[in-house]
Amino acid sequence: MPSCLVNQCISKTGKKGQSGRVVLHPFPKDFSRIKLWLTGQVFSDVDVMAQKILSQNKTNRYRLCSRHFTPDSYIINSCGRTLQDNAAPSIFPIVSEGESIIEETLKKGRKRKRSFDVETVTPP
Secondary structure (H helix, E strand, O other), rough: OOOOOOOOOOOOOOOEEEOOOOOOEOEEEEHHHHHHHHHHOOOOOOOHHHHHHHHHHHOOOOOOHOOOOOOHHHEEEEEOOOOEEEEEOOOOOOOHHOOOHHHHHHHHHOOOOOOOOOOOOOOO
16 A cells, blocks of 8 residues: 655555545656655655656655645646646655654565564473
8 A cells, every 4th residue: 555755654545634535646757846846855865766766656656645735736626636737745744864764664675574473382
């Protein structure tokens, strides 16, 4: 299930927010626009992260949720609301450089290994 790329954001597909359903927007297809969307977050190298997002753009693996866009970033139409082409996220939690968990998560991969403590039972 896709989730928001923003540090400390817990939004996932279909989750209800304060003002309705949270929408996960795919990143733009332009390198400079991707970098603009990453502004306000902590990454060791924004260019490297932007290139990684650009290379994965065909699968729309990386997304930002609607909670990071202001209401004026949307166009209201008969289908609901649509993100404007020139919209840029501007609402981010305050995160210090030591708290950047996104890059660490991406390095480890998407799947998490579960470890279980198995209790050994010997027959009497």
